[in-house]
Amino acid sequence: MDFNFTDEQKMLRESARGFCEDKSPMSFVLEMEEDEKGYTPELWKGMAELGWMGLVIPEEYGGVGMSFMDLIVLLEEMGRVCLPGPFFSTVVLGGLTILEGGNESQKNEFLPKIANGDIILSFALAEPSSTQYDPSLIEVTATAEQDRFIIDGTKLFVSDANVADYIICAARTQGEPASKDGITLFFVDAKSPGIKCSLLKTVAGDKQCEVIFDKVVVSEENVLGEVNGGWFVIEKILQKAAVAKCAEMVGGGQKVLEMAVEYAKQRVQFGKLIGTFQAVQHHCANMAIALQGSKFITYKAGWMLSEGVPCAMQVSAAKAWTSEAYKKLVILGHQIFAGTGFMAEHEMPMYSRRARAAELAFGDANYYRKMVAQDIGLAPRS
Amino acid sequence: MDFSYTQEEEMFRKRLNEFLDKELTEEIARQNWEDLGVGPEAREFSRKLYENGFLGLPWPKEYGGQELSPTYDFILIDELGKRWGAHVPLDVGYTMTGHTILRRGSEEMKKEFLPKIIRGEIEFGLGYTEPNAGSDLASMMMKAEEKDDYYLINGQKTFNTESHYADYHWLAARTELDPDKPKHRGISLFIVDQRSPGITIRPLITMSGERTNEVFYDDVKVPKDRMVGEKNKGFYYMMEAIDSERNHVFVPARLWPIVNDMISYVKATEYNGKLLSDDPQIQSKLAQMIIDLEVAQVLADNARWLELNELPMTMEPEITKLVVSELEQRMVDDAMQILGLYGQLEEGSKWAPLRGRIEWYYLHSFLPTIGAGTSEVGRNVIAQRGLGLPRG
Numbered sequence: 001m002d003f004n005f006t007d008e009q010k011m012l013r014e015s016a017r018g019f020c021e022d023k024s025p026m027s028f029v030l031e032m033e034e035d036e037k038g039y040t041p042e043l044w045k046g047m048a049e050l051g052w053m054g055l056v057i058p059e060e061y062g063g064v065g066m067s068f069m070d071l072i073v074l075l076e077e078m079g080r081v082c083l084p085g086p087f088f089s090t091v092v093l094g095g096l097t098i099l100e101g102g103n104e105s106q107k108n109e110f111l112p113k114i115a116n117g118d119i120i121l122s123f124a125l126a127e128p129s130s131t132q133y134d135p136s137l138i139e140v141t142a143t144a145e146q147d148r149f150i151i152d153g154t155k156l157f158v159s160d161a162n163v164a165d166y167i168i169c170a171a172r173t174q175g176e177p178a179s180k181d182g183i184t185l186f187f188v189d190a191k192s193p194g195i196k197c198s199l200l201k202t203v204a205g206d207k208q209c210e211v212i213f214d215k216v217v218v219s220e221e222n223v224l225g226e227v228n229g230g231w232f233v234i235e236k237i238l239q240k241a242a243v244a245k246c247a248e249m250v251g252g253g254q255k256v257l258e259m260a261v262e263y264a265k266q267r268v269q270f271g272k273l274i275g276t277f278q279a280v281q282h283h284c285a286n287m288a289i290a291l292q293g294s295k296f297i298t299y300k301a302g303w304m305l306s307e308g309v310p311c312a313m314q315v316s317a318a319k320a321w322t323s324e325a326y327k328k329l330v331i332l333g334h335q336i337f338a339g340t341g342f343m344a345e346h347e348m349p350m351y352s353r354r355a356r357a358a359e360l361a362f363g364d365a366n367y368y369r370k371m372v373a374q375d376i377g378l379a380p381r382s
Numbered sequence: 383m384d385f386s387y388t389q390e391e392e393m394f395r396k397r398l399n400e401f402l403d404k405e406l407t408e409e410i411a412r413q414n415w416e417d418l419g420v421g422p423e424a425r426e427f428s429r430k431l432y433e434n435g436f437l438g439l440p441w442p443k444e445y446g447g448q449e450l451s452p453t454y455d456f457i458l459i460d461e462l463g464k465r466w467g468a469h470v471p472l473d474v475g476y477t478m479t480g481h482t483i484l485r486r487g488s489e490e491m492k493k494e495f496l497p498k499i500i501r502g503e504i505e506f507g508l509g510y511t512e513p514n515a516g517s518d519l520a521s522m523m524m525k526a527e528e529k530d531d532y533y534l535i536n537g538q539k540t541f542n543t544e545s546h547y548a549d550y551h552w553l554a555a556r557t558e559l560d561p562d563k564p565k566h567r568g569i570s571l572f573i574v575d576q577r578s579p580g581i582t583i584r585p586l587i588t589m590s591g592e593r594t595n596e597v598f599y600d601d602v603k604v605p606k607d608r609m610v611g612e613k614n615k616g617f618y619y620m621m622e623a624i625d626s627e628r629n630h631v632f633v634p635a636r637l638w639p640i641v642n643d644m645i646s647y648v649k650a651t652e653y654n655g656k657l658l659s660d661d662p663q664i665q666s667k668l669a670q671m672i673i674d675l676e677v678a679q680v681l682a683d684n685a686r687w688l689e690l691n692e693l694p695m696t697m698e699p700e701i702t703k704l705v706v707s708e709l710e711q712r713m714v715d716d717a718m719q720i721l722g723l724y725g726q727l728e729e730g731s732k733w734a735p736l737r738g739r740i741e742w743y744y745l746h747s748f749l750p751t752i753g754a755g756t757s758e759v760g761r762n763v764i765a766q767r768g769l770g771l772p773r774g
Contacts, residue, residue, distance in 0.1 A: 001453065002384040003687050069383060261769050276774040278758075281765030288764050289701050296680040303383045316669075317676035365673075370662075372669035376645060378659045 003299075008066070009073045016077035019050065024081045026347055032084035033205025037163050039085030048117025053091055057099070062112030068240060069306040072247040072298065079248030080255045082350050084206070086120045086160035092244045093159075093237065094121025097168055101185060101225030101233035110166075110187075122164035122190070124155035124211055125234070129177070133360070133367050135238055136180045136231065140213060142171035144227075147220050149173070151186060151213040161197045161209040164190045169213065173228050183230035187222040188213075204357035239312070240305055242319040242362040246298040249326040249358050253294060256329050256351050257287045260336040274336070283332045290325035297321055312375055320368035323359040330355045385683070387453070395457050398436050402465060405430055411468030415636070416742075417592035419547045420471050420505065428471040428502035431458075437470065438500035442484070445496035452690040455630070463636035472505040474544050477630035479506045479552045482571070482623050486611035495573070507545035507576070509553040509597060510620065512538060517759045519554075520566040520617055524599065526555040532603045533557070533572065538596065545583050545595040551576050553604075554616050566617040571610040578602050590745035624755075628699035629686050631754065632706040634678035637713060640743060641671045643736045644717050651735075658720065667716040674712070678705050697768025700760045707750030707757065714740065714747045 005013070023043055032038050047053065056071050057063025071092075078087065095114045098106060113119045130137050140153030151171050161167055167188045175182030188195070194216040200208045225233045261284055264275030274280050301318040304311035330352035334341050341348035363371075373379040387395070410424045420428075431437040439454035441447025459477070462468040470476045480499040483491060498504040515522040524537030535555055545551060551574040558568025574581070580602035586594045611619055645668060648658040658664050685698035717740045718725040729738030751757045765771045 001387065001683060001687050003684055005383065257769075261771065264771060272774075273772055275765075275771040278762065278774065281771050282758070282761045284769050284771060285697075285761035285764035288697060288768055289704060292684075292698070292701050293677040293681055293705065296684050297677045299383055300385050300680050303385050313672070314676060317673045320670075320673045321677045365670075366666070369666045369669035369673070372672050373665035376668070376672065378645070378648065378665045378668060379662075 003296075005073065009070055012066075012070060013073050013077060015050065016052075016074050017080070019046070020077050020081040020083055024083045026350060029082045029084055029350060030205075030345075036199070038160070038207040039163065043085060044117055044120075047085075047087065048115075051115075052087070053095070053117050054115025056091070057095055057111050057115045061107055062115040064115075067306045069299075069302050071244065072302040072306075075244050075247035076251035076254075079251030079354075082252065082354055086122070086163055086207075088241075088244065088248075089123060089160040089164070090114060090119070090121045092241055093123035094166070094168060096240055097123065097185070097224065097233060097237050098187075100236055101230075102187075106187065106224065119165040120160065120163050122158055122161040122167045122209075123237075124158045124161065124167050124169040126155065126157045128154055128156055130156070133363050134178065135234060135363075136183070137178050138170055138172045138183050139177045140169070140171045142169075142173050142184055142186060142218070144173065144220075149184075149186065149218045149220065149223075151188070151216040151218060153213055155211045155213070156208075157200070158197075158209045158211045160207050161190065161211045162199055162207050166190055167195070167211065168224065170230055170234060171213075175228075180231040182228050183234065184227050185224040185230040185233060186218045187224050188216060188218055192216050192218070202357065204353045206354075206357060238362055239315045242315055243298060243301045243305060245358050245361050246294065246318045246322040247302065249322050249355070250291070250295050250298050252351050252354060252358075253287075253291045253326050253329045256333045256348070257284070257291050259347060260284060260287060260333045264336055280336060283335055287329050287332050290328045294318075294322040294325040313372065316368040316371045316375070319363055320365040320372075324365050326355040327359060385680075387457070391451075391453055391457060394436075394439075394454060395461060398458065398461050401430075401434055401436065402461060406462070406465055406468060408466050410471065411462075411466035414469045414471050414473065415467040416590070416746075417543050417594065419593065424471040425502075431470070432501045437476070437502050441480075441496070441500050445484075445492060446500040452686075456686050456690075459630060459633050460635040463633045464638045466639055467636040469633075469636075470502070472499075472502055473630075474508060474548070474552070475499040475504055475506045475550075476502065478508070478623065478627050479573075481626055482610065482619055483573075485622070486571075486615075486619050488607070490607065491573070491610070504550065505544060505548045506550045506552045506573075507542050507548035507595075507597075509539045509542050509545070509551045509574075511541045513540050517756055519620070520569070522554060522556060522569065524553070524555040525559065526557050526570060526572065526604070527559070528557070528606075529603075532605050533609070535572075535574075535599045535602045535604055538598050540596050541586070541594050542583075542597045543592070543594040545576065545597050546585065546593060548576060550574060551581070551597065554620060557616075558614050568614055569616040569620075570613050571616040571619055572604050573608045573610060574602065574604050578604070589748065590742060592746075592749075625685075625695040625699040626689055628703045628754070629682070629689050632682070632699075632703040632750070634675055634682050634702075634706050634709075637671075637675060637678075637706070637710055640710075640713050640717060640740070641668065641675065643739060644668060644671075644720060647736055648720065664720055667720060671709075671713050671716065674705075674709050678702065678709055681705055697764040700763050700768070703754070704757055704760050704764075710743070710750055711747045714743045718744055 051064045054063030055066050059065040142149040142151045167190050169186045169188050173184040194214040196212040197209050202208050264280050267274045297318045301314040374381050410427050413424045438447045439450045440452040443449050512522050526533040526535045553572045553574050557570040580600045582598040584596045651658045682702045685702050688695045724735045727734035728741050
């Protein structure tokens, strides 16, 4: 057992903290919420130069060859400043999917471009019928026609599709809508005729889109992994995505706690620092408990994923606990900042809006409780 | 980061479980968990733990240990805990006072007590709380006056849980009697033979049936060499031990029996032609218990790791204590709700489900958020010591 970070991880954290605080102050985050693209090419280039896009891509494909656990450290720092942009979509959802499901020629073609920051990726999974989070509920169809497929249907909540060069689309090639068999992943050029992308307005001001596929033609060379075997890849990627999202929440939660404690040490009411009041101290203590639990279960799940140890239970625990904990952290943070924290220009809303978005991404606590119930044999596997 | 155990540690765990399959009974486990008094079978079990190489591994060789990692003791209490919430039978000596003797005791004291503690032969009762010194422990009034070669001790302790079967009383008493001196700089620790003349032990019975005690001292003479460490440093010794004590006492694994019992119950119990395990609300409650236990375990692992690497602990063991104790209350509440009307039936009653264990846990669950410091004091500690907020 060892809770130490490696020296490389400590260095990565330090450089990420400096870069993120410098390049992504709150004013920039709020500006990007209003911006059509939601990121700037300068920032993207800067991140690529630091090697972040290629962090978990093996050296043979032009990456840095670090581990998923290293990526957790980086994502934590990004979450700390609510760093805007398509990093999560490109690297976690895009890069890891190609690494997991792609064939050698796909890896050779796309991974170096990701590592260089030359392309932006997006992952299209959810659909209008997913009124409850259910990644296997796929109704968008891909019909085989000689050496190509025709994709038809609507995807929702597709992050960063508005700026993506490629969209990885999960489509049904056979079977019933909720079946895990018969799903295929396609690597689709975002400029293909028949793709229509429009931005949704979201609580976190992030760039989630509706993407309509209207008879979009994709060559069979652009199938990622096996035809009808997409679920195998999706399941693995969603485990990593859930824990990666936890890492962002841990970073944000850490910052919220630090801000609240700092404020409680300065703000005077009734002639005393509010931090001397037990009610405020207990709020802060509850925030610390929520944060510590989130941190260590995220690290544990991240480490297990990194080592390739089966960890469905820990992933479920991480996303269920951390989603709830981050909400608790922002609620208590708002109580401590009171009226001032309710103002749109304050840091608190930036975090509380994202706490909600992060909870919903890749399954909330309800979803993971269902997963745990299945894992202990209480509910039949869906 | 590395969340795995070494091969040797996993082998130890396996060997230990084979031993526990044979030797640990529910009766022995519950004697400790429910403070019913440690009987001959439990004392025998304690000795066997040592003889078979499961007790004392991290302790110094000169006192009978093997000088291995403290991880072995944590594996031991985890694996015991998974079985009816068991603990090391003589746990106060083994997980609490022994460590302070090792840190602060004289060489003679170490030689006298440590081998017996490590071999699982003697037990201590904690003598801290008084009627007017609960959360505010530094206000204790029990008086120890220095005489020629002994201390003369008078006063009253309360909620001294192990005293009716312990061999020794681990006593905190006031040795600085000047009321103008700071309260916490006037307390010393003593090891008192419980058979000493002048000690009276009276039972107090808790709402969940545990026995605890009031202990009265009436002109009790305690030899000077039974003072632990230096005079007037007792409060500091108590505080420096508190983190490690939390790490050894608030063990998430001890809550697994509740979850496991409930899972087997819902898989075997029908309502309206369907198994309870088919009910999504029940599934959700049980899943949340497991999620919370996973998190509690990794919090405990972190605090233990800090301890065994001698790194500073500010709020980590306190967080584990709060999470584990409040989790027990939530789990028991959910379990009671799942059991419905049957949940109120006591052990021994006709129709009692799960041998009435959940009903007992309900009664018990009021204790952990109070014992060893209330949750409220714990949150003060986290805020002040952990987060650096100012004292009021």
